[in-house]
Amino acid sequence: MPIALNPNMRRALAERMRFYNELGIYDFYQRGEAVVAESDSASPVVSQPELREEMAARKSAVVATVVEDNIFAVLTPKPEHGAADPATALKLIREDLGDCTRCKLHQQGRKQIVFGVGNPRAELMFVGEGPGADEDAQGEPFVGRAGQLLNNMIKAMGLQREDVYIANVVKCRPPGNRTPERDECETCSPFLMRQIAVIKPKVVVALGAVAAKNLLAINAPMSELRGRFYDFLPAGGRTNDPSWSGARLAVTYHPAFLLRDPRQKGEAWKDLQMVMKYLGLRPPKADA
Numbered sequence: 001m002p003i004a005l006n007p008n009m010r011r012a013l014a015e016r017m018r019f020y021n022e023l024g025i026y027d028f029y030q031r032g033e034a035v036v037a038e039s040d041s042a043s044p045v046v047s048q049p050e051l052r053e054e055m056a057a058r059k060s061a062v063v064a065t066v067v068e069d070n071i072f073a074v075l076t077p078k079p080e081h082g083a084a085d086p087a088t089a090l091k092l093i094r095e096d097l098g099d100c101t102r103c104k105l106h107q108q109g110r111k112q113i114v115f116g117v118g119n120p121r122a123e124l125m126f127v128g129e130g131p132g133a134d135e136d137a138q139g140e141p142f143v144g145r146a147g148q149l150l151n152n153m154i155k156a157m158g159l160q161r162e163d164v165y166i167a168n169v170v171k172c173r174p175p176g177n178r179t180p181e182r183d184e185c186e187t188c189s190p191f192l193m194r195q196i197a198v199i200k201p202k203v204v205v206a207l208g209a210v211a212a213k214n215l216l217a218i219n220a221p222m223s224e225l226r227g228r229f230y231d232f233l234p235a236g237g238r239t240n241d242p243s244w245s246g247a248r249l250a251v252t253y254h255p256a257f258l259l260r261d262p263r264q265k266g267e268a269w270k271d272l273q274m275v276m277k278y279l280g281l282r283p284p285k286a287d288a
């Protein structure tokens with residue numbers, strides 16, 4: 001049964017939320033029923049979004065629903081929440097990842113963790129599914145033949161590899177380059193989400209169906225996933241962050257697939273042109 005709060009209690013809750021916000025704590029989880037305002041005749045029922053807005057008046061906070069008065073069972077804040085800049089925040093996420101053994105990929109022949117590379121303030125981010133042999137050897141995503149093609153795609157958009165940020169859904173090479181399994185993606189992808197949340201790109205391009213399905217939590221064929229933008233806020237992103245309200249996400253073919261079926265390059269170029277238009281990018285001049 002919903003718990004009713006009188007105005008004094010609501011004010012006290014709001015103050016407490018601000019207190020936690022100022023400590024850098026934004027993530028709360030819910031236990032029990034959602035709270036509604038007193039529903040007596042003199043006091044209109046306050047919807048949860050209205051209550052949330054009131055509680056977040058001074059600073060951003062993601063609060064799914066306000067809960068019973070022992071609501072403040074607080075999740076451990078992420079180390080990067082207090083970071084001064086995105087480069088430091090990424091470093092803190094990498095440190096938090098450590099010599100990760102969270103999923104079984106750590107014991108299936110990986111040489112190293114492939115965290116991600118690029119501009120910590122990138123407006124454009126590419127996300128693939130996982131490292132291959134070259135990436136595993138070099139510790140950097142998209143450095144093999146598929147990486148060369150991705151570099152060419154980036155150049156064709158009028159950018160350099162150093163301008164964007166590149167990462168994968170899983171950070172350890174699946175043996176034999178198999179598709180990462182669901183539990184592996186679910187275990188690893190929160191780190192990717194945290195990377196996206198600190199980089200705050202304008203556009204995320206999902207390279208291939210595995211990346212698209214994991215980022216969007218949609219199970220659909222590429223033919224349905226491509227050709228449009230999705231509004232994307234990574235899990236853990238702050239819905240009322242004044243500096244970033246999420247990215248647009250586009251889906252295109254994985255470069256490794258394009259190497260196998262070059263006839264689809266034209267379709268991929270259409271996807272990239274959609275992104276270029278949104279970002280105001282132009283292809284480089286022929287003699288550039």
Ligand code: SF4
Nearest residue numbers: 100103106171172188
């Ligand atoms: S794939 Fe991700 S979660 Fe799994 S061991 Fe590697 S870094 Fe850890």
